[in-house]
Amino acid sequence: MKMLIEKGTLVTAEGTRPGDLLIEAGRIAAVGTHGAFEDLCRETDCERIDAGGCYVMAGGVDVHTHMEMPFGATNSSDTFETGTRAAAYGGTTTIVDFAMQRRGQTLQEGFDAWRARAEGHCSVDYGFHLIISEVTDGVLKEMESLVAQGVTSFKLFMAYPGMFYLNDGEIFSVMQRAAEIGALVMLHAENGLVIDVLAAQAMAGGNTAPRFHGTTRPPELEAEATHRGIALAALAQSPLYFVHLSAAGALQEVTAAKDRGAQVFAETCPHYLFLDATDMDREGFEGAKFVCSPPLREPGNEEDLWEGLARGDLSVVATDHCPFCMAGQKELGSDDFRAIPNGVPGIEHRMDLLYQGVRAGRLSLARWSEIASTAPAKLFGLYPEKGSLSPGSDADIVIYDPAERHVLSAASHHMAVDYSIYEGSEIVGAVRDVILGGKVIVYRGDYKGAPGDGRFKARARWQADS
Ligand SMILES: [Zn+2]
Secondary structure, three states: OEEEEEEEEEEEOOEEEEEEEEEEOOEEEEEEOOOOOHHHHHHOOEEEEEOOOOEEEEOEEEEEEOOOOEEOOEEOOOOHHHHHHHHHHOOEEEEEEEEEOOOOOOHHHHHHHHHHHHOOOOOOEEEEEEEOOOOOHHHHHHHHHHHHOOOOEEEEEOOOOOOOEOOHHHHHHHHHHHHHHOOEEEEEOOOHHHHHHHHHHHHHOOOOOOHHHHHOOOHHHHHHHHHHHHHHHHHHOOOEEEOOOOOHHHHHHHHHHHHOOOOEEEEEOHHHHHOOHHHHHOOOOHHHHHOOOOOOOOOOHHHHHHHHHHHOOOOEEOOOEOOOOOOOOHHHHOOOHHHOOOOEOOOOOHHHHHHHHHHOOOOOHHHHHHHHHHHHHHHOOOOOOOOOOOOOOEOOEEEEEEEEEEEOOOOOOOOOOOOOOOOOOEEEEEEEEEEEOOEEEEEOOEEOOOOOOOOEOOOOOOOOOO
């Protein structure tokens, strides 16, 4: 059966215009002016969705999520089932999560383990990046096999010595290999060796509270690692993508690299745009709610990030959704900030929060759609199936009501976590309907989908014009 989304305003990376969308067999069949498909829909069976007064956009693409991710002795609290349902509520129709090679494992073992966790449980489409925890000749060779299976990006850490940390030579080797095989390297850029020294010194001085997580990971150590990563990628002739860029100094390094014509890209996250280091100073152990890496930065820093997004030096906003409950999880670090699981929940609120940026005049509607959907789809080999409203693209669509108001709260959100970092925040605008591959999975704010609606997406290789 055909579906017609009519009377809305189409919002794409190119701009906005009134228009109707015709959907058939899970894809966008045609795009026209209001009323263009009236005759066609009168003659045939056609489900109609009235999008009058609403924005009609390509579904959100969140390229940074961690469902069921092990951290120390615990796992992030959203499963693929709960986390992707929350994504659907929030207007995200594709996630790219991080599978993980553990030390001593092949890359394939890491990918297979994560794919098995996700298969049949996801409400939205999903793909995987792969975290490389150990670089050997065998791993470098094996990377190509993962790329052939649609895992076309690899994440490396300059932080977390003893867990994920790789030295510069190892990072450089992966970059060289990625350049050969059409893969994109993603980098967590913080100088983990120095952070560990500062953190040990803080603990020795009796500074155990959550806020010392922030003071021991200063922005200088992100800027330095960002600079180093850019230099290594330039030598390796490899494209490079920085995950969760948080600070003005690191952004300056990316801007300078882009000005030189380097293939360097960066994402930031909603929490760096809307929260700051003062949230970690909250009374008692409350600050633990906001512990993530890199940490929230000093007030005022967010201005630079908004500007970076508007002018294109920041390409993507992804959530780094990595929730841990206060009860039984964040609490693990009540005597030692180093033991607080790193991560904050956010997958459900990305489209809403970015729309507040539109309302504040920081982003255009087109830029909102671009950073939330089109740009991540292009960078990660999902375009034009995802991130586009053109004929032939997957019918993954969000109908967004700019007039609806709601309040963010743990009492009403759908993520499996017992607090909200945005508790009490008033949002103007709301996701009304969400369509995945032509199927309505959220209707008038209510979930209508099922686990298993989402399918694994093999992603295309890196292309230089992304
Ligand atoms: Zn992450």
